[in-house]
Amino acid sequence: MLGIANVISAVDWVQVAIGIIAAILLGIGLYCARQKLLIDNLPVSKTTGVFIGEVELEGAALTEAPVTSFLAQARCAWYHYEVEEEWERTTTSTDSDGKSTTQTESGWETVAEGGSDDTPFFLKDDRGSIRLQPKGAEVRADKAFDRQCHAGDPLYYGKGPRNSIANSTGKRRFTEHVILPGAPLFVVGHARVREDAVAAELASHPHALYVISTSPKAAVSSSYRSMSWFVPGFALVAGTAALAGWDYKLHHHIAPLSAYAWKDAAYLAAWLLGWAWMAFNSLVELRQRVAQGWANIDVELKRRAELIPNLVKLVTGMRDHEARVQTEVAALRTQSGATAPGTVGPDPAAVARPLRAIAEAYPELKANALFLKLQQQISQTEDRIALARAYFNEIATFYNTRLAVFPDGLLARLGGMRPRALLDAAAFKR
Numbered sequence: 001m002l003g004i005a006n007v008i009s010a011v012d013w014v015q016v017a018i019g020i021i022a023a024i025l026l027g028i029g030l031y032c033a034r035q036k037l038l039i040d041n042l043p044v045s046k047t048t049g050v051f052i053g054e055v056e057l058e059g060a061a062l063t064e065a066p067v068t069s070f071l072a073q074a075r076c077a078w079y080h081y082e083v084e085e086e087w088e089r090t091t092t093s094t095d096s097d098g099k100s101t102t103q104t105e106s107g108w109e110t111v112a113e114g115g116s117d118d119t120p121f122f123l124k125d126d127r128g129s130i131r132l133q134p135k136g137a138e139v140r141a142d143k144a145f146d147r148q149c150h151a152g153d154p155l156y157y158g159k160g161p162r163n164s165i166a167n168s169t170g171k172r173r174f175t176e177h178v179i180l181p182g183a184p185l186f187v188v189g190h191a192r193v194r195e196d197a198v199a200a201e202l203a204s205h206p207h208a209l210y211v212i213s214t215s216p217k218a219a220v221s222s223s224y225r226s227m228s229w230f231v232p233g234f235a236l237v238a239g240t241a242a243l244a245g246w247d248y249k250l251h252h253h254i255a256p257l258s259a260y261a262w263k264d265a266a267y268l269a270a271w272l273l274g275w276a277w278m279a280f281n282s283l284v285e286l287r288q289r290v291a292q293g294w295a296n297i298d299v300e301l302k303r304r305a306e307l308i309p310n311l312v313k314l315v316t317g318m319r320d321h322e323a324r325v326q327t328e329v330a331a332l333r334t335q336s337g338a339t340a341p342g343t344v345g346p347d348p349a350a351v352a353r354p355l356r357a358i359a360e361a362y363p364e365l366k367a368n369a370l371f372l373k374l375q376q377q378i379s380q381t382e383d384r385i386a387l388a389r390a391y392f393n394e395i396a397t398f399y400n401t402r403l404a405v406f407p408d409g410l411l412a413r414l415g416g417m418r419p420r421a422l423l424d425a426a427a428f429k430r
Helices: 002-041 154-158 217-251 257-318 323-333 352-361 369-404 408-414
Strands: 053-062 078-094 100-115 121-124 129-132 138-140 142-150 168-179 184-193 200-203 211-213
Touching: 002 217, 002 257, 002 369, 053 129, 053 257, 100 168, 142 154, 154 168, 184 217, 211 217, 217 257, 257 369, 257 408, 369 408
Parallel strands: 129 200, 138 211
Antiparallel strands: 053 121, 053 184, 078 100, 078 168, 121 129, 142 168, 184 200, 184 211
């Protein structure tokens, strides 16, 4: 009786272990699916239009002080190298019938690695540049060095540690990935304010995806999509095979596949429920990013509204009785805010053009340093408003599209989500 109890206990523990591993793999698959949705739903921003939060950027690598890679000795913006050593060992196991089986196992163990993760570099596009802090990022870079050698090769100890691991075969593998200056970059991550300047930078965040890739956006998204299907599918097939193999080892016969049907059905149901939960949460996050997109416009409008009183005071002081200036001043005073899209209310027009007209009409005003400074700040703010408007329209379009497709639209209706109106060109006259 004790032997039967031990067998039952062993079967239970094996099934529990297989179930736990399958659940972990399912979680990894859902995580990859969530990251794919995040990448697909975020519009690509310009460096000058980066606002605090999750953003996507495309451009080229730029560095002020190139570093020299460890293995390839390449001048680059970033590098990471890894040294692996091969091991091999023989194990002997005995089954319940007393039969001994000898197996040879082999693999690779990392014995050294390093790089320039603490050295920031920049992404440059047609609008400017932004600093990237690579530490903590998932960097997908080009391979610049890949070589295997034995202990007699100068590379073996010249670039690797002097000590060998247990059961070493005397073979090492050296690999290195680099990002060269000018290499195309796609980056998705969390933007924050730099500590040393009034500017944004991208850095690792505990609750945000951070990928720096020399491959385009489509390739990064595709890799996550493949993993989101492959990992749970592998868990389903491998888990069923492992259960069948364990039953055969215990009972010396293969059970019919119908014996595992209810377990597979339960796994598929958990997969479906997990996907629905993940998809709904991603819709909620996308809705929040749409709201953040409008808030970014509002922030820039308020910044411009704070500059306008100083500008009005300066202009009226220069030409207090000029009818044309008074007309322009009256127009400037109205540029203090905007109404949310889809509702009735005032919308601002760009002020950079009338400012240039005033400056051209009055040379003494054009030469005024304070006026030029205010004009420059307002022009920069106008550009940021335009970028914020474009970002809002893009993120709102992604949101509206997901509400219109199946099955996301069904989940959205269950959550009471509604499409968002876009800002048309007339709302913010450029």
